[in-house]
Amino acid sequence: MSSDDDFISRTAGKPELAGRTASGGFRADRLLSAQDLGALSARRDSKGWGQLFGHLAVLGVSGWLWASQIGHWPVAVPALVVYGFGLASMFAPLHECVHRTAFASNRTNDAVAWFAGLLSFYNSTFYRRYHKWHHRYTQIPGKDPELDDPKPTHLGEYLVEISGLSWWVGKLRGHFRVAAGRLDNCPFIPETARAGVIRSVRLQLLVYAGAIALSLAAGQPWFWLYWLLPLAVGQPILRAILLAEHTGCSSDDNPLTNTRTTLTTWPVRFLMWNMPFHTEHHLHASIPFHALPAAHHKLRPHFAHLAAGYLKVNRDIVAGLG
Structure with missing residues (x-):
């Protein structure tokens, strides 16, 4: 037995050490066999299209109920919450598709990612580069771009974060900054990709401008009632999940200790495309959303952070604030 193999056998069940080599470096491939990883990483178009159409069906039904029952609040309000979270959670197919694991074709992944970003107010072309660095440098201060948005340190900051207010401000500033060609603070975007990112963000803003113009020309609040308001209602749910x-x-x-998997209800797992299995995803980003539950059963004994629901996680976060 090699020194690394002996080390793995001695550290089984110890999240802070599992997956480490004897020299201290982390090796995710120590936790799954090559055969298991290959089987779990197979991309299947049927799963991708089925999940996407299911998500769009939830949007269609809840959106219709919201539009048709405005004024009848016992129906309209729950419909608005579901519709709003359905819009906000289009971030999940964007996330899956920027990894290019939802569909077999990279072109299909890219097209669906851009469409999902349009609905959720993300830009997939920018986010692909941003998210690549998040995976490469997860939780490493000064390198992980997600850490550029500080975690809340007291209750007031937590409430602002959960409300989505800081997200809206950041997204508006970020989109317009990129559209203006200001990418100096984006080291994760290489020079060769900058023109494409700028062009993509400009096109996205142009679509929003067109939708606003159409609403104003028709004298109808379509843009606000059926996109802006619902997305604002759905954001607090998404913020609590991502936090x-x-x-x-x-x-x-070490992904076993720097990432949390949260066990939650099927509707949330469905609209989030199994993103709650987040440690599994960070260990092996090649595994598509539909195979993450199977990966969870194989990997969960090694996890340091396995939470029983998002309410508990957020209660614990609040309890730990200064």
Whole structure:
């Protein structure tokens, strides 16, 4: 037995050490066999299209109920919440598709990612480069771009974060800054990709401008009632979910300790495309959303952070604030 193999056998069940080599470097491939990883990483168009059409069906039904029942609040309000979260959680197919794991074709992944970003107010072309660095430098201060948005340190900051207010401000500033060609603070975007990112963000803003112009020309509040308001209602739910992924986890390069998996209800897992299985995703980003539950059963004994629901995670976050 090699020194690394002996080390793995001695550290089984110890999240802070599992997956490490004897020299201290992390090796995710120590936790799954090559055969298991190959089987779990297979991309299947049927799963991608089925999930996307299911998500769009939720949007269609809840959006219709919201539009048709405005004024009848016992129906309209729940429909608005579901519709709003459905719009906000289009971030999930964007996330899956920027990894190019939802569909077999990279072109299909890129097209669906851009469409999902349009609905969720993200830009997939920018986010692909941003997110690549997040995976490369997860939780490493000064390198992980997600850490550029500080985690809340007291209750007031937490409430602002959960409300989505800081997200809206950041997205508006970020989109217009990129559209203006100001990418100096974006080291994760190489020079060769900058023109494409700028062009993509400009096109996205142009679509929004067209939708606003159409609403104004028709004298109808379509843009505000059916996109802006619902997305604002859905954001707090998405913020609570995303805040749970790494808050309170370690600041090192070990995905077993720097990332949290959260066990939640099927509707949330469905609209989030299994993103709650987040440690599994960070261990092996090649595994598509539909295979993450199977990966979870194989990997969960090694996890340091396995939470029983998003309410508990957020209660724990609040309890730990200064």
